[in-house]
Amino acid sequence: MGEIAAKARKSIGARRNPESADAILEAAEAVLSEAGYSGFSIEAVARRARAGKPTIYRWWPSKAALLIEVYQRQKRVETPDTGNIEADLAGFLMNLFAHWRDTSSGNVFRSLVAEAQSDAAAAAALADYAKGRRAHTGRMVERAKARGEVAADVDAELVADLVASFAWTHLLTNRLDGEEATIRAAIRYLTCGILKPTERKGVLDPRGTS
Known part of the structure; x- marks a missing residue:
């Protein structure tokens, strides 16, 4: 699944782990590039980053919040x-x-x-x-x-x-x-x-x- 997917994610609570957050953002960028806005989902990002959906939602409360950070x-x-x-x-x-x-x-x-x-x-x-x-x-x-x-x-x-x-x-x-x-x-x-x-x-x- 590529270098991004090879990184195993670990949840450490509400406080972001910079390495994990970067890997999730990289995965989000890749999903957006491949699937476009209409095909973008938290589920797809979680699979690619090997992260739990609860961890992603803990750091980004919505799909839109994650997309805005990708945009920034x-x-x-x-x-x-x-x-x-x-x-x-x-x-x-x-x-x-x-x-x-x-x-x-x-x-x-x-x-x-x-x-x-x-x-x-x-x-x-x-x-x-x-x-x-x-x-x-x-x-x-x-x-x-x-x-x-x-x-x-x-x-x-x-x-x-x-x-x-x-x-x-x-x-x-x-x-x-x-x-x-x-x-x-x-x-x-x-x-x-x-x-x-x-x-x-x-x-x-x-x-x-x-």
Whole structure:
């Protein structure tokens, strides 16, 4: 059954054994590669890794949770630090689109988002993942605050949600070949707004002031 399957698993309780966890993740990657999202199951992973299903469920409470960790393990998306918030956010989106477009990760993540609409476990796993990514993306905004480029009272995680909404919409509608100019325009709208400068005075501020 191959090198991965040759590794015998040992359960040591709720605390992960790094070697065992890595072997399970490797097995999960192999099953996903061979069987695709529709053929992926905890049973198949357990057989390939020679691990007990209770051990897998102890460390990953659902199939979706395991798949999200596989997705994160495969994800290689650079977060730029150019000293300019527009360039950082646009560069991040371009890197993310390229990753989704050029690897199997995009299909996996798209399927997870779709399953989360009808499966509570998948929805919970996706929400946990999104929380971590929100904080990660928000660091670009926090760096810009430290440079004095962005107002100190801007909610960095809300900005991250807006960036993610643009990305997820393009993923779910299979529009990952967008031109760089379109991505940069979207970020410009986010950072500068869409109202004419003469129309901005008196508009309700998102922080509750005008």
